[in-house]
Amino acid sequence: MTARTGSTALGPGGPNAIAVTLGLLGDEWNLWILRHAVDGCRRYGDWMGRGPISNTVLTGRLGRLTEAGLFDRVRYSDRPARHEYVLTRRGRDLWPILLAMWAWEKDRDPTAALPEMRHGRCGELFSPVTACADCDRPVTRAAVTAALGPSGDWTRSVPASVGRRRSTGARRPSPYLDRTMELLGDRWSAALLGALMMGGSRFTELADRTGAPPAVLADRLRRFEDAGVVTAVENPERQDRVGYVLTARAEAFFPVITLMIAWGQRWFRAPEGPAISLTHACGAPLRPRLRCDRCGEELRASEVTVEDG
Ligand SMILES: [Zn+2]
Ligand SMILES: [Zn+2]
Numbered sequence: 001m002t003a004r005t006g007s008t009a010l011g012p013g014g015p016n017a018i019a020v021t022l023g024l025l026g027d028e029w030n031l032w033i034l035r036h037a038v039d040g041c042r043r044y045g046d047w048m049g050r051g052p053i054s055n056t057v058l059t060g061r062l063g064r065l066t067e068a069g070l071f072d073r074v075r076y077s078d079r080p081a082r083h084e085y086v087l088t089r090r091g092r093d094l095w096p097i098l099l100a101m102w103a104w105e106k107d108r109d110p111t112a113a114l115p116e117m118r119h120g121r122c123g124e125l126f127s128p129v130t131a132c133a134d135c136d137r138p139v140t141r142a143a144v145t146a147a148l149g150p151s152g153d154w155t156r157s158v159p160a161s162v163g164r165r166r167s168t169g170a171r172r173p174s175p176y177l178d179r180t181m182e183l184l185g186d187r188w189s190a191a192l193l194g195a196l197m198m199g200g201s202r203f204t205e206l207a208d209r210t211g212a213p214p215a216v217l218a219d220r221l222r223r224f225e226d227a228g229v230v231t232a233v234e235n236p237e238r239q240d241r242v243g244y245v246l247t248a249r250a251e252a253f254f255p256v257i258t259l260m261i262a263w264g265q266r267w268f269r270a271p272e273g274p275a276i277s278l279t280h281a282c283g284a285p286l287r288p289r290l291r292c293d294r295c296g297e298e299l300r301a302s303e304v305t306v307e308d309g
Contacts (some may be wrong), residue, residue, distance in 0.1 A: 006011070007266065007268060007269050008267060009271065010067075010270045010271070011271075012270075013156075014156070014270075015159065016270045017267075017275050018158075018261065018266035019158055019159050020068070020159075021264030021268070022184060022260075023070055025097065026159065026181075026185055026187075027185075028177060028181050031147075033053075033062065033065065034070070035128055036051075038087070038095050038301065043084045062085050065099075069091075070088060072086045093263060093267070094263060097256065097260055100255055101180045103127050105180060106127075115307055117295060117304055117307070119297075119299065119304060122292060123296035124294040125307075126292045128290040128291065128299055129293050130255030130256075130288050130290060131289055132282060132284065133282035137287065140251070140254065141197065144279065147279075149274035150270075150272040150274070151270035152274070155298040156270075157191070157275055158188075158191045180253075180256075182223065182227045183227075183253060188220050189220050190279040192217065192224065193224075195209040195280065201244055201245065202243055203218075208223075224250075229247060230250065231245055233245055255288060258286060262287065262288055
């Protein structure tokens, strides 16, 4: 076991920090395991007691998350040899992302079976607001400029696992982060979301930017329309020029993406340089922080408590 304090150096020309991040967070079981780890789960039995996860799935995911430096595997018993999984600094650093995802899901669907969160400092039930650490103003797509960096090539920004499917059938996490998974749960959805967020609009443009085969792209656009993430708008002058624009629901997910990018580039570094640089309207490189919408204070994991309804 090694102390994991620094960032991981990625190989030259390979997947960049965004691809690694999407590979880890575009998986509903990983998110589910991490969410419960933040809430205190460390041992197999802890997770098995929280939901319908199978031994095989749990073993596989814990192995992968440990390899990525999110958990340390620590022996707690010699006879028999047993290990527990303790979040590293890198793993604990994910909680703002999980919290922002939760808030976005809850906002979209107040009936979703999601817990309430209470801010210990002010004592109120709250929603997190993503704000710029430099000027305190909210992070919105309109207030952020994105520039691709030296490792930002599209082909390097999507996870290599082609067509990884969402798990189906009975063995699924409870309806936790369902909508987030519609956006991030497979490489083409994630690539499409990125292309739209970067300002892509026409079909050919989106096909070009994502590298998705036309049939796949058409399918993902249809799914995004069904999920209320994009709307198709016709160009009155050119019938063949249908454009796709993000809805308010999708725009509200933008802060989550900035948190993911910040986390990814903090912990995984491509030798060529960053994949993307985000600048806030105030002129500072974007450092997104979560604040309480009630008292305005910056949120800390130790001051947030989950209240299951
Ligand atoms: Zn700012
Ligand atoms: Zn507060």
